[in-house]
Amino acid sequence: MATILIIEDEVNIASLLQTCVESEGYCCHVAYDGKTGLAAFRRLEPDLIILDLMLPEMDGLEVCTQIRQSGVRKDPYVMMLTAKGEEIDRIIGYSTGADDYLPKPFSPTELLVRIRALLRRTMRHQETLKIETPHLQIDLERRSVFLKALESDAIAVHLSALEFDVLATLANRPGRVWTRTQLLDHVWGGDFTGDDRIVDSYIKRLRHKLGQGNAESYPFIKTVSGVGYAFEDT
Numbered sequence: 001m002a003t004i005l006i007i008e009d010e011v012n013i014a015s016l017l018q019t020c021v022e023s024e025g026y027c028c029h030v031a032y033d034g035k036t037g038l039a040a041f042r043r044l045e046p047d048l049i050i051l052d053l054m055l056p057e058m059d060g061l062e063v064c065t066q067i068r069q070s071g072v073r074k075d076p077y078v079m080m081l082t083a084k085g086e087e088i089d090r091i092i093g094y095s096t097g098a099d100d101y102l103p104k105p106f107s108p109t110e111l112l113v114r115i116r117a118l119l120r121r122t123m124r125h126q127e128t129l130k131i132e133t134p135h136l137q138i139d140l141e142r143r144s145v146f147l148k149a150l151e152s153d154a155i156a157v158h159l160s161a162l163e164f165d166v167l168a169t170l171a172n173r174p175g176r177v178w179t180r181t182q183l184l185d186h187v188w189g190g191d192f193t194g195d196d197r198i199v200d201s202y203i204k205r206l207r208h209k210l211g212q213g214n215a216e217s218y219p220f221i222k223t224v225s226g227v228g229y230a231f232e233d234t
Helices: 011-023 034-044 060-068 087-095 108-120 161-172 180-188 198-210
Strands: 003-007 027-031 048-052 077-082 100-103 130-132 136-139 144-147 221-224 228-231
Touching (some): 003 034, 011 108, 034 048, 034 060, 060 077, 077 108, 100 108, 130 161, 136 161, 161 180, 180 198, 198 221
Parallel strands (some): 003 027, 003 048
Antiparallel strands (some): 136 144, 221 228
16 A cells, blocks of 8 residues: 655645545655655655645755655655646756646546556566666666766666656667657656656756766767657667
């Protein structure tokens, strides 16, 4: 049974979210401010976090950033919940590591569809437990990534759950060009209803992390103009 943490300061909305989540049989916990929510995340290690953007004590963007930098064993999916609907807010939310974005007011039905989609995301390529390229070691079972740096020991690359899934999908078929839609279907699931530009945000973060802060160091993920993305390690 999946554990879901709700971090929402409006009591009525938090109660509605909790009712929806528990109606599906999920184990649910609620926190009403950012600092309490962050402490609950560290204690509970939930599978998914529904996170409001505007929170007292610590806002949702900072909470999301700290979650992604925490290095815990189980990296949760994060659904950002906010009353703001401007495009820039979605971009900012994705850039901090949110996996989905749901503006208020929301439909309980849509909320549950998105929760199911997030929790159903698993690696669909099980042909091998490891992917080995000239500069990368990707362990699908342990969900770990190591960069084989020149003249040094392999360097661990810490990725979020979805960052790992995107990288493994691309690396499992080197040279294949994936469109945004294909990546969304394969990694996020066919019923994903968010903005397809979330793919671009994940590619940008992967390039940054694989390049150890310099995206040009190891440009594994190539942009194929007008089409999509492909993995290449030469």
